[in-house]
Amino acid sequence: MLHVKTPEEALRLIRENFGPCISDERIPLTESVGRTLAEDICAEEFVPDFNRSTVDGFAVYARDTFGSSDSMPAILQKAGEVAMGSPAPCPLQKGKCLSVPTGGEVPEGADCVVMFEHTEDYGEGMVGITKPAAPGENMIFRGDDVSPGDVLLKAGHVLTAHDLGALAALGIAAVSVRAKPTVGILSTGDELVEFAKKPRKGQIRDVNSVLLTALFTQAGAAAKSYGIIRDNAEDLNQALNTAVSQCHMVLISGGSSVGRKDATAGVIEQNGRMLFHGIAMKPGKPTILGVVEGKPVFGLPGHPVAAYLVSQLFALPLLRILTGRREKRFCIRARLCESLSSNHGRAEYVGVTLAEENGTVIAQPIHGKSGLITRLIHSDGYICIPRDCEGLKKGAEVSVWLWDR
């Protein structure tokens, strides 16, 4: 008997039973892209660290330019030049100006910069300003962007290339990040052979080891495959215990249907406890989640498409919980290009291929009773037909979730 949960209940049980458990490590900033911050990052400096010009021009007192025009320029004495990469040679005095390049330091006393386009060089060190400037114009003040103590990024943030740029701007050369979580992958089934071998009649290749290793490696984990385990409780018990002792999370694919030898459920109950057995979804119904030695152990369906979908919907989110990883996810709005019939009391997940036609994104469902993994090749993501929905009409607007890949 399966005590079947809805997908929402399954996710709630996952959130209630697990939390961050991955240790930290300190690594060079330059190697940290894609990693999960284990600490809040606070600024220790001002950004920018000095008043900077945003244009090539003359640093002036704004008040000296008031009332100026093409016909009545304000005449200022050029007191020097600021060189790129050097401090301003002197403070600015009233009635004077200093030339400043873009990004150069605006000298003390100056409160704005006039672009060269609005100035005239009269020679002999005299400059005409032909347009009034407002205080603050064309410059950035020290600390405009960041001041010491500002929290820039919070623990759990996944570092991007532009985050690395920002942290480099602050001189942060090393960061504490979560270590890579280790995910153990076991395939069970007497019918399985290693994928590179030619199966005999009735045998099938072990697709899930390749599929799940690739998926969890891409998601930032250290995936560890334990190969093919035969359909008996003793072998599975031994392999599970080895994997649990070496990994933060274990995925056992195959053997999770009641109709089959029910080794996975048995071995989880023998070594720990079951959180749920069965999710009201299609495909993926015979999914198991248990806890062994405090670690999550998934029993995934043996069917690769179902194992993949359950991984996307439940195992990857759980991996993010273990890593304390916060990520935003957004779906793509698309028009369904054909009707999809209703399902029967289970949320149904359908792979779709996206294409753009005249500015509209079109979602084409992946067909075929086979439901084989080869069908998924061109799918970009999936849509969900809720359990209480009688199907989706051609032209309906749907939310497409892109695969984690």
Add this chain to the structure above:
Amino acid sequence: MLHVKTPEEALRLIRENFGPCISDERIPLTESVGRTLAEDICAEEFVPDFNRSTVDGFAVYARDTFGSSDSMPAILQKAGEVAMGSPAPCPLQKGKCLSVPTGGEVPEGADCVVMFEHTEDYGEGMVGITKPAAPGENMIFRGDDVSPGDVLLKAGHVLTAHDLGALAALGIAAVSVRAKPTVGILSTGDELVEFAKKPRKGQIRDVNSVLLTALFTQAGAAAKSYGIIRDNAEDLNQALNTAVSQCHMVLISGGSSVGRKDATAGVIEQNGRMLFHGIAMKPGKPTILGVVEGKPVFGLPGHPVAAYLVSQLFALPLLRILTGRREKRFCIRARLCESLSSNHGRAEYVGVTLAEENGTVIAQPIHGKSGLITRLIHSDGYICIPRDCEGLKKGAEVSVWLWDR
């Protein structure tokens, strides 16, 4: 004088002047996720390779079940069991049935499978079928999904975890992929110091080396940083020639504005030819693209935000062209949460932060005159305000392009 191109013209010049140039390498399937296929992948086998049951049940002749019901079951003789992972023990004869597990081989002669739920065991090898079955029901036929010679994936496709699963199902153990393109990164500017050092007054940290190395590494390139080059034509000439000899594409950041020492443009013209100098966009106007020894050389703005944006819009697409990489990209539709004022004759690109509120995705523009990289930290992507647009109103629906990260 800048002969400024529109962003569309710049992209057209990129497409016209460059094509795939990266050599191939053969690697194990299990290491190929995220890589670009260099060959079409054709199936050499049938998927599935034998007629398979999709349920636990009895393989039968459909005709033997016609007219059966709960009150009038069709009585068949059980001729054996198909074991998982083994060939069917015998072909099916009329008036008989064989039990088959999900995924097991449907014996020769059987044309459908009846689920156990619709059968009764009468003992002594006799089975009652209580529901008529249609030919083909609950089974997948050999080659239903893939037959030998079918093209599964085309050259240029970027391999995902589920592609690896599909290729594993076909026993494909190695694939030809494009080698990683090498991207040379040079930062120019007398004001720059290495990011981990404390800048003196007027100096700034070299953010672009860190930013661009991270961005291009994430995009699948082997990024090679040549460090900080001083603002003189001789040093830059030497560094450019070294980089061009070692890389497929070179990015020089800084020194691309006319107002500044115009070393980048000069050194490109000295060694090759210029494709364009200046793009009508904000930020990013002083962008240069040239060709040296047949290789693309970008002069990126020195400002990290501008260098980042130009990389996202032009340098990463060019990298994909060099690699022959075909990727689908879709934008997120969102509501602008405040008005954005018009720009002046240039397409304007604004970083936005996305959030979901009551099922609507809200885009919050990143503010601040500073335009510093630290502002970009929480941006998820960007929107474009076209050059002929007078601004965008609060509540307007906008297309948000997520950053490549």
